[in-house]
Amino acid sequence: MDENNIFKEQVQPVVESGVKPKHTASLVLGILSIVFAILFALVGDVLAIIGIILACVKRKEYNTKAGMILSIIGLALAIANHIIGALLLPQILSSLVVWHRYLS
DSSP: OOHHHHHHHHHHHHHHHTOOOBOHHHHHHHHHHHHHHHHOHHHHHHHHHHHHHHHHHTTTTSBOHHHHHHHHHHHHHHHHHHHHHHHHHHHHHHHHHHHHHHHO
């Protein structure tokens, strides 16, 4: 039996029943965007934006609601990380100047 026929036999009942399969790429990117939004905000931004774009493009063919929600949460966390970093930057720089004067 041909591989394409096997795939069609597995997917056909799902399509005929009206249940949309999940689009795992946007889901995985949403999860990764949350993780990287906390660790590395710039990487989290990129992953979240790609996840949102994929979820929007594939929403008619697949169930992308979970991927969209996770990507939006990841983008919000990355933006919050950017804001917190910008607010803490003057304190960090002043501490570095004090340590530099102390060590010199």
